[in-house]
Amino acid sequence: MKLHALLMCQEQVWLPVLVGALEELEMGKERCASAEEALELLALAHYSALVVDFSLPGAARVAHMARLTPAERRAVGVAMMDARTKIAGTFQAGANFVLHQPPVAEQLLGSLRAGRALMLPDRRRSPGQRAESLVYLRFGDMRPVPALVLELSEDGLSVQAAEPVPAAELPIRFMLPATAQVIEGVGEVM
Secondary structure (H helix, E strand, O other): OHHHHHHHHOOOOHHHHHHHHHHOOOEEEOOOOOOOOHHHHHOOOOOOOOEEEOOOOOOOHHHHHHHHHOHHOEEEEEEEOOOOOOOOHHHHHOOOEEOOOOOHHHHHHHHHHHHHHOOOOOOOOOOOEEEEEEEEEOOOOOOOEEEEEEEEEEEEEEEEEOOOOOOOEEEEEEEEOOOOEEEEEEEOOH
């Protein structure tokens, strides 16, 4: 999934650093210079990140409105602030991360990397049911690794393995609790 950021800034000092960090993280970008334009763009499209210069008029309103969007469409808020900006105000408006002037590329890159996990959509769509059952995970020709099913849902199951599990698709086989029903399938490690 391609991540996109909306940049509300006029500050020429911030722009090269922002563009460089977003390019390094392979994130798309769109830039606007006013609160009205930012609100219009947020209404029309989904952005993974909203980077707002809090020295601009209406910046707090943009961050606040972005925070009111539904959770599945909510952008991660990054506030750019100068010495006059109150840090509490940026967090109250909805910022998840705060960057101070002068811009430091490593700081911005670190904040965006940390926020990346928040930008990715939650893959769990349906509620899970708590379950405890033993399963065996097979990795090629190796012996099966025992694991415990923690949660079962319409879209998958959550297991806790006794050993580290490689990130890959793997065959899985288990019995439903209190039955003789064997379930076989392929699991994806997340």
